[in-house]
Amino acid sequence: MSTTRLPPHPAHVIDHEQTLTFSFAGERIQARAGDTIASALYAAGRRTFSRSFKYHRPRGLLCGAGQCPNCLMNVDGTPSVRACTEPVRQGMRVQPQNAWPSLRYDLLSIIDRFDWLLPIGFYYKTFIRPRFFWPLAEKFLRRAAGLGEINTQAKPKGGYDHEYRYTDITVVGGGPAGLTAAHEAANLGCQVTLIDDQPKLGGHLRFQTGTYDNIGEQSGLTGFALARSLRERVTSQPNIDVLSSATVFGGYEGGLLGVMQAKRLIHLRTQRVIIATGSHEYPAVFTNNDLPGVMLGSGVRRLLHLYGVQPGTRAVVVCHDDTGWTLADELLDSGIRVAAVVDSRYRLPDAPDSVEQLQRSGVEVLTSYAIQAARGTNHVEGALVVPLDAQRNPFPHASRFIPCDLICLSTDRTPTAALVAQSGGELVYDATLGQTLPQQLPPQVFCAGDVTGIHLLPATLVQGRLAGLRAAHSLRASETSASSHIQTLQHECEALEQEYRRHYEPYPQLGHAWTSKKQFVCVCEDITHKDLAQGVAEGFDEVETLKRYSTFSMGPCQGRMCATSSARICARYAGAELATRATTARPPVTPVPLGVLAGRKHQPEKHTPLHHRHIALGAEMMLLGSWKRPYAYTTPSEEHQAVRERVGIIDVSTLGKLEVKGKDAARLLDKVYTHTFSTLRVGRIRYGVMCDDSGIIIDDGTVSRLADDHFFLTTTTGNVEFVEQWLKWWMAGTDLCAHVTNMTGGLAAMNIAGPKARQVFSQLTDTDLSSEAFSYMACRRATVAGAPALLLRIGFVGETGWEIHVPAECGEQVWDAIMAAGAGFQIIPFGVGAQRILRLEKKHVIVGQDTDALSNPLEADMEWVVKFNKDDFIGKRGLQAIQERGPRHKLVGFALRDSGMAEGGQAVVVNGQPAGRVASAAFSPTAGKCVGLAWVPVEVASGTSPFQIRINGTDAQADVIDDAFYDPQGERLRS
Amino acid sequence: MSFLLACPNCGERSVYEFRSGGEFRQRPPASVSSHEWARYLYLRKNEAGETTEWWYHQLGCRSWFLAVRDTRTNLVKETYEHD
Ligand code: FES
Numbered sequence A: 001m002s003t004t005r006l007p008p009h010p011a012h013v014i015d016h017e018q019t020l021t022f023s024f025a026g027e028r029i030q031a032r033a034g035d036t037i038a039s040a041l042y043a044a045g046r047r048t049f050s051r052s053f054k055y056h057r058p059r060g061l062l063c064g065a066g067q068c069p070n071c072l073m074n075v076d077g078t079p080s081v082r083a084c085t086e087p088v089r090q091g092m093r094v095q096p097q098n099a100w101p102s103l104r105y106d107l108l109s110i111i112d113r114f115d116w117l118l119p120i121g122f123y124y125k126t127f128i129r130p131r132f133f134w135p136l137a138e139k140f141l142r143r144a145a146g147l148g149e150i151n152t153q154a155k156p157k158g159g160y161d162h163e164y165r166y167t168d169i170t171v172v173g174g175g176p177a178g179l180t181a182a183h184e185a186a187n188l189g190c191q192v193t194l195i196d197d198q199p200k201l202g203g204h205l206r207f208q209t210g211t212y213d214n215i216g217e218q219s220g221l222t223g224f225a226l227a228r229s230l231r232e233r234v235t236s237q238p239n240i241d242v243l244s245s246a247t248v249f250g251g252y253e254g255g256l257l258g259v260m261q262a263k264r265l266i267h268l269r270t271q272r273v274i275i276a277t278g279s280h281e282y283p284a285v286f287t288n289n290d291l292p293g294v295m296l297g298s299g300v301r302r303l304l305h306l307y308g309v310q311p312g313t314r315a316v317v318v319c320h321d322d323t324g325w326t327l328a329d330e331l332l333d334s335g336i337r338v339a340a341v342v343d344s345r346y347r348l349p350d351a352p353d354s355v356e357q358l359q360r361s362g363v364e365v366l367t368s369y370a371i372q373a374a375r376g377t378n379h380v381e382g383a384l385v386v387p388l389d390a391q392r393n394p395f396p397h398a399s400r401f402i403p404c405d406l407i408c409l410s411t412d413r414t415p416t417a418a419l420v421a422q423s424g425g426e427l428v429y430d431a432t433l434g435q436t437l438p439q440q441l442p443p444q445v446f447c448a449g450d451v452t453g454i455h456l457l458p459a460t461l462v463q464g465r466l467a468g469l470r471a472a473h474s475l476r477a478s479e480t481s482a483s484s485h486i487q488t489l490q491h492e493c494e495a496l497e498q499e500y501r502r503h504y505e506p507y508p509q510l511g512h513a514w515t516s517k518k519q520f521v522c523v524c525e526d527i528t529h530k531d532l533a534q535g536v537a538e539g540f541d542e543v544e545t546l547k548r549y550s551t552f553s554m555g556p557c558q559g560r561m562c563a564t565s566s567a568r569i570c571a572r573y574a575g576a577e578l579a580t581r582a583t584t585a586r587p588p589v590t591p592v593p594l595g596v597l598a599g600r601k602h603q604p605e606k607h608t609p610l611h612h613r614h615i616a617l618g619a620e621m622m623l624l625g626s627w628k629r630p631y632a633y634t635t636p637s638e639e640h641q642a643v644r645e646r647v648g649i650i651d652v653s654t655l656g657k658l659e660v661k662g663k664d665a666a667r668l669l670d671k672v673y674t675h676t677f678s679t680l681r682v683g684r685i686r687y688g689v690m691c692d693d694s695g696i697i698i699d700d701g702t703v704s705r706l707a708d709d710h711f712f713l714t715t716t717t718g719n720v721e722f723v724e725q726w727l728k729w730w731m732a733g734t735d736l737c738a739h740v741t742n743m744t745g746g747l748a749a750m751n752i753a754g755p756k757a758r759q760v761f762s763q764l765t766d767t768d769l770s771s772e773a774f775s776y777m778a779c780r781r782a783t784v785a786g787a788p789a790l791l792l793r794i795g796f797v798g799e800t801g802w803e804i805h806v807p808a809e810c811g812e813q814v815w816d817a818i819m820a821a822g823a824g825f826q827i828i829p830f831g832v833g834a835q836r837i838l839r840l841e842k843k844h845v846i847v848g849q850d851t852d853a854l855s856n857p858l859e860a861d862m863e864w865v866v867k868f869n870k871d872d873f874i875g876k877r878g879l880q881a882i883q884e885r886g887p888r889h890k891l892v893g894f895a896l897r898d899s900g901m902a903e904g905g906q907a908v909v910v911n912g913q914p915a916g917r918v919a920s921a922a923f924s925p926t927a928g929k930c931v932g933l934a935w936v937p938v939e940v941a942s943g944t945s946p947f948q949i950r951i952n953g954t955d956a957q958a959d960v961i962d963d964a965f966y967d968p969q970g971e972r973l974r975s
Numbered sequence B: 001m002s003f004l005l006a007c008p009n010c011g012e013r014s015v016y017e018f019r020s021g022g023e024f025r026q027r028p029p030a031s032v033s034s035h036e037w038a039r040y041l042y043l044r045k046n047e048a049g050e051t052t053e054w055w056y057h058q059l060g061c062r063s064w065f066l067a068v069r070d071t072r073t074n075l076v077k078e079t080y081e082h083d
């Protein structure tokens, strides 16, 4: 089949002069610039666009607007792209999906004949017995089901991004209602964001070539000309932001809209939202209503008027209002034969001229008729139509066959109202219009246009103005002239709506349950009228349960094509008095690629003020939490040796640093630490552990008293944010008066340590560094290499040393000065690798590494930091309870008896049974063997029973070591 | 969750800027029974309705305040500094 293009027309969006080529299933297809994949394929004579989900039936173009599931294809490796909205790009590769070996001959279409295997709810019923059969069946089903295939080898393409926007009023939908609303609101000075999912504003007017009356000064314009005029008015208003080709996929609390524009996710905060999302047609239920060649009227119009593609050669138009008549006119104008117009109305209201005109053109006009079936094997070959009686019931024996290759359905439409429900409105069934319509809108939400159920342009335009005025007025109530204007429009609007309702006659529901022929309700999930009737008979007689049982409305179109029919069918068989309600439409309304939600791929990392020095020194960097730290500059063992024998320097800027200042600073610290700090003398440092109220360790660090009311705290790397919040939390609402300031980013810190540290460091400061003047656990302010510094004499690595805190901007200067002063002593920088060995040799615990969410200080070998004799502190009660019940296990130092290397996480084995775990371990050059920390049972901790560590399946003998492996008396530390 | 929360210092901001600190509870005096203490440690009301809870304005003024929020609708009735 090949289709000719229509001659150029001003409504067309394609460029007739410019051709593009792409490939479809390996074949070259010619397109015109502006074509979508679907319009180009259609023009090239393709009619089958996909195979259906369950039965693998051929499916053709249905909606042409990205609403239905029929044209999902793989485009350049991305599965399930909607071909009817995806523009053609030169050289793109398009593949059909869900068909094997090809769209034309899909072997799995055999399932269509064995549909008894897949009754409604089949996954609860079929293939369950015999049991052995299920694994086979499952394999087959998994292969046969599903949509598209993800190429797991493909590299993510990236390019995703997030954007945050704020606006006064958001108008969703760029059709006549939305355009009018945006214009009106912007006129009152509001910042308006207008979002439309099409590349060009104008909505359905873009593909209307008929003229409109009764629309004021614009009367007499054709649809597409009116679209242009409305569009130009809006784009010339500077306070309207237009987002085209963008979809609002969800409405969330706080006026947040999720908007997807290509690969961008826009978080749009809006004060008011005007929902002008319009409506969409969905197929009537009749036999073979899924056959390629059955198309929605709006889809036909799009092909005709946007892409200049002949949708068929001989058409039957099925309708229930005048839209079908104008469509017939337009088809005739485009040189397409119209075999018949099938109108379900009993009596036509007016416009007999057009009837006559059509008849003169050879169109058979059948009123009070409906469609019963489409005929054809792989494509429509004719329509079976049936007359209706006054009660809208068919006379089946009077049905007639009309040959045709195109069936246009202008039968049912439903508001695109998911956003209404998500924005807090209700959707209530309206019996006159046969649709679920927005009701009880919250004060910040407004609706206009087809979404209100009124498909009538004069009404739409008034509704749009009204919504725009109201939204703006609710934001800027000072504009008093607006309120009388609102009243006038309100009356005008109501009159038009009433008129519309009076003439409205929904298309009759004809499908029936006793046929073996397939009448599809849900084309996504291949669910028929019969399936739903049976589901109700099986007891799922409420629309939400029927949905879950049958899976209708759970396909790619998310119920756009089936929710209303299903609800009506459910009501019909459940005998409900049309208590029809729609199932809940949760976000996302349209499929959102995970990449869009994830956004740009980035991993933030923190650099210390000395970062560039490490890089210049060629350090091997590692990521610790979000910090980049040097692991080693040479090797950990070499660096270890240098610190033990000479002097080393390490960047410890990643330590959390807090200042606590105020008259109650000491009281606050007494409350949150297990230790006492009010007794700490100015100029002294004390180690502190923080617990939560159950006695679990949450942080540790040093506390230095700089003045009576001024303390300097260090916290575990990465935990400072938490500690800051923790301190503030325990202060909130109490009489404690203190300030907590996070200094982490503002200070560079380094630790110079080793037997020669004093000789090196004393070259850089006037401060007396002798042990008598500056003893272990003392702190002083000093000037170091010209920089103001805070010096803490502590020894995490077990050597004479100072922790030096200077303003971040002085970090490099001080580092360089130390390196220069140490050159004669062969100072070397050391990294985290060496530090781990050094601290393990001193049995120093790292909170968060050696402890976990169940560790308390009593069991972690820190009884000495818990001062039960002080007043209440956070964790006291919990720790008392732990003390009463006695320890269950303990953190101890251990050494392996023989050679071998343990590592964190390995099992501690007692009497052949796992009984604990290794927390940290390293090879100690000092001890000449592997040493570490491990959680062991109490009897092991007291040294009364031996234990092993399971290393790669074999148990290595280990001994508990009570004292530090290195300098157990701390003489070197204090010297 | 995308509701707006009014920080008593900074005004109305997106909830993304805040960290939730959970239900507001009074820490019992040390003298209560173990049973009471265990309730304090491990039990939460988890009300479907109005709840007073702690919030911390992490990406703002970095202070704690209380908010009365309906957990069913995420509507925040009031926010205030604890005193
Ligand atoms: S037709 Fe798409 S979910 Fe039912």
Ligand SMILES: [Zn+2]
Pocket: B007, B008, B009, B010, B011, B057, B060, B061, B062, B063
């Ligand atoms: Zn704040």
